[in-house]
Amino acid sequence: MVLINRKDLIDLFHENGYKVTPQRLAIFECIMGRRDHPSASEIHSELKREYPTISQATIYNTLHILRDIGAIQELGFEDGKTRFDPDTSIHVNLVCTACGKITDFTDEDLVKAWIGMVEKTAKKTVGQRLDLYYKCTHCSRMVSE
Numbered sequence: 001m002v003l004i005n006r007k008d009l010i011d012l013f014h015e016n017g018y019k020v021t022p023q024r025l026a027i028f029e030c031i032m033g034r035r036d037h038p039s040a041s042e043i044h045s046e047l048k049r050e051y052p053t054i055s056q057a058t059i060y061n062t063l064h065i066l067r068d069i070g071a072i073q074e075l076g077f078e079d080g081k082t083r084f085d086p087d088t089s090i091h092v093n094l095v096c097t098a099c100g101k102i103t104d105f106t107d108e109d110l111v112k113a114w115i116g117m118v119e120k121t122a123k124k125t126v127g128q129r130l131d132l133y134y135k136c137t138h139c140s141r142m143v144s145e
């Protein structure tokens, strides 16, 4: 797992001409502290407790800045829901199609094979994403009952 730290983030903000504000940092800290690939509205409801005036628009803008500077990954899905992933390294997102839960999976051999494939095919990579769709243990139990 590769997570960017606060100091690197502040450098990235400055390098890209963005202002560092307490709200932006709070949004960053919030997403970095989660492994469940939250949506913008989940981040919003978590932060509203501490920052009652924070708007959904601020959350969206900041998440998009974080994505643009490469600090997080944006994961769009067919159902229109967009989730955000703080881990920018090569890993598989295990996506439950029933409850929407997303967990990360990584494997050294898989990463090696993937990098080898990328080197052979792509001159310049601008992004990558590995998803596996399945039913999580909880949801597959519900089906069989």
Ligand SMILES: [Zn+2]
Residues within 6 Å of the ligand: 037, 085, 087, 091, 092, 093, 103, 104
């Ligand atoms: Zn992930």
Ligand SMILES: [Zn+2]
Residues within 6 Å of the ligand: 096, 097, 098, 099, 100, 101, 135, 136, 137, 138, 139, 140
């Ligand atoms: Zn599930």
